[in-house]
Amino acid sequence: MTVRTALAAILLALALPGTSLAISAREFATDAGLVAGAAGNPRLGGTLLPPGLETEGPADAYTFQFAQLTPAMEDETPAPQQQPYDGPVDEAYGAYQRGMFDAAYEAAMARAGRGDPRAETLIAELVERKLIAQGRAGEPGAWYRMAADSEAPFAVNRYGMYLLSSDDEAERESGRELVSQAAEAGDPLAAFNHATLLVQENPGAEGLELALPWFEQAAQADVADAQYALSQIYRALEDLPEEKRDLWRYWLRRAANGEHDTAQLELALDLINGTDMPRDIPEGVEWMHRAALNGNPAAASRLAYLFLHGIGTIEDRQSAAVFYLSARRVGLESEEMEKLLQSLSPESLAWATLRSRAIARRY
Template identity: 45%
Template sequence: MPIPPIRLLKYLLAGAATFAAVAPNTSLAQSTESVISQPNTAPASTFRTDRPSGSTVKPSDGVGVYDRMGAKLPDLPPEKDYKGPIDEAYGAYQRGYYLTAMDKALPRAQLGDPAAQTLIAEILSQGLGVKKDVKNAAFWYGKAAEGGDAAAMFKYALMLMEGEGVPRDKAKADEYMRKAAEAGNPSAEFNWAQIVVADNPGEKGLKLALPFYEKSAEQGIADSQYAVAQLYATLKDLPEEKKQLAREWMARAARAGFDTAQLDLGIWLVNGIGGPKDYVKGFEWLRLAANGGNVAAQNKLAHLYINAIGTPPNPIEAAKWYVLSRRAGLADPSLEDFYLGIEDDQQKAAIEAANKFRRR
């Protein structure tokens, strides 16, 4: 069963330009070499930040629905007949019959079936149809982990790290996280890469972690897609074909709704990082991240509206986004000067728009 990625470690790459926090530019003319930059208030963190709770509607650079109208799509390939064993316990679980799933899985779990043990642990850990029981969930996750179930090893590693249902044991947690990653669990691959980076500071750790980020990214973990994009853009001695894929990986993470990736992709498009400049698409990605509540994107969007980069100039919209980012604690002297220089009625309109803002 799929298990979402969990943020485990704080991370900061010292000395890498892409991760360096620099002050917002005071001038954003389109002729400048670097039109916008990273904000200067972001704390050290993993490759992931909290995602917006709003809509995941996002720009598309593919074929739109109107382009498809009237075009015959290829037929879907025929489904292959499944001839393998049917797991009635998991079938019941997937249909929401949790007590039935428990009844069917328990005899197998008691006989040492790791998959059944993982299912029992999942039901107990979430309290699905039964009273939530973290301690017994940890017991069954532990048994399944001993039996080599990758999902169980990942979940058990998290419980060992947090001391949830079991005594905290970092060494054992790291061992199971590594085993789960080596077994191909995508969330474990991401988290093991984070552990490798933390235990091996600098470029050495990043290079050791990169294969795990790559495997996890291929399986759709947006955190890892973002990490791969940044590492492809900054690590030395990588093959040129990988460096050329940095923007594509950033776009994948952005399309998945990862607001930090949307912010960075917008900056990359405006500044021409990892490919040609595209002010319009850069503006669209920054606006999407800003509407999702990303404060740094709100700050950058104000600059784009002031300087007509990817959008017509709009002092009220610029002031609105500045007011929102300032309220969130992101100071910017150049935007403050702009705001104080506009008309009183424009300031009033901007404040009213900011007051009406809701994350989308």
Template identity: 45%
Template sequence: MFRNARLILMSAVAAAPAAMLLLPAVPAFAQGSQKAVTRPLEGNGETLQREGETSADPSSQQKGDRSGEQPSSGITLLERMGTSLPPLPPEKPYHGPVDEAYGAYQRGLYVTALAKALPRAEAGDAVAQTLVAEMMMRGQGIAHDAKGAAFWYGQAAERGDPAAMFQYALILMQGRYVTRDKAKADEYMRRAAEAGNASAQFNWAQILVADNPGEKGLKLALPFYEKSAEQGISDAQYAVAQLYLAIHDLPTDKKAKAREWLERAAKAGYDTAQLDMGLWYVNGVGGERDYDKGFEWMRIAALRGNVVAQNKLAHLYINALGTRPNPVEAAKWYVLSRRAGLPDPALEDFYLGIEEDQQKQAIEAANRFRRS
């Protein structure tokens, strides 16, 4: 038996972008797509520093320039979620009404689910309307019908269903099956966020930052990023980590948790968070330096295909930071990042200075590389 529960459309994150807006030039946020954002491809990202060294241009770090951001091949939000979660508490006995349509949907009986949900949807049941919309959008138990799904999402959104408000807001932003309406989209996104939808909370935070330049927007957005992060949205966890350092007058206890939030996003598989985790440990950002941990996280991000991490990993091998010096490995990672479009004059000089046999080994290793 299944309880009468609202359809939690976490799967919708894979079907629709986690965020539909680009953030302005503030410290590296998750971008408006379901893929992660890497460091700028035009430069080398944040400089790796040995202990005691300082950046050549500290003001550039304070400004957090991300003008050259490019989408990486980061994995989807669904794939990044659900890592190292605590066990669920014992389920309490339920004595409420049973939702037979949703129960059939959970068991994969889509035709049965649609037959039970459609009459309720036509009678104005918002939960059933959301279920019908989801099945139409996915072609489950019925032919794929995106326009029909948009209609039912709109009906459920008008009746206040959080999942439907989030989906319909995205549809209104895109303007594909309905007339584009940003004001209405923002209103539904806000209402869904305030109703507790985690993906809507992240998106509404993005909207607040975009519509309110400067620190004002960051402060308005932070509570929604935090709520979304608590529910496991890795993009939000990454944003919280960045904002805890970027906003100047936050309480000390919050700033102290910046690295903790970044690590949660990194452990969930977010490649940009893994890159930053490596940089933070190597450069002592948000806590003590730890070259060994910095190398470990940089290598994880590099193995996942993050181009900037591949570039930085080459530097770590050359400078023996967190690892033994290895010219072949350094050259391999440089070759991979160079092929991906990230030039580096210092690494080019290093590469040209090693033995021809080492260059050959590096190229062969780069040719064998497959993203983990």
């Protein structure tokens, strides 16, 4: 794999129009555990790439290679260990996670009056995402700036991210400096953001070398985007120490366990095809299922194929229709799957259509 391909695989920083960095729809800036894969081109697993760095699409609709059986091989990659969370429970953020935005806003406002930067950042997030009216809470930038005045690294990073989305060049430069400052102070999300900016600003191997320590820092702190990026870098760059290159599977699994849908899709394909790891089709199907339910339409399209043919799972035409219909909503179509839909009874098709809407809402 070339440096160009590696760059294309890890440039998560360009996933949203109008911003310089990737922010998942499930990310809240004060909690690294919520970072997940960014939405994008479903044919390429969900990651948008900058102009000129797009990889070629798969030769077939599913990139399965069942005929190419690989010899058995041992995988000595250490199993990812999940650390249980035993920290304090945040009432405002808990309400935010459950979609209770008014309750989250009220709880955060009570704490913001006491100068709590996490509460102030949460209010800014609610307004910026139009979950709370700006007329009710005020301009998000003011809340981000107030939180950053505390000098808490997470708040400094989030204010920097906000400024990076500005149309004003001076504000973007200030945002870049704040992200760098927060990364130096040890904030894991800032480390990831700083790394992606370094890759963006320094094309080629130089950018990867500059960014690698920051990706590693963020990955160690359980930022799933960084873990996925690290798996791509370790897998791609041949001049890295062998002990690092051997860990690409470990980081891919860490990202997948962290609910990074693109990592889950890639792990599923590697397991199903037996690519650089022992072939395990049933486990691959499980990861494909998780990726599809996490909102990855490419995984949903492939899962439909697996259900239709009973590969690694029971043959289930109804489930195949559900997942295909969800993927078709973003343009992933297949002649074979269209024939499946035509063969269903009106009642079965109506049921599958209803179920597919719930999955498609996650895209």
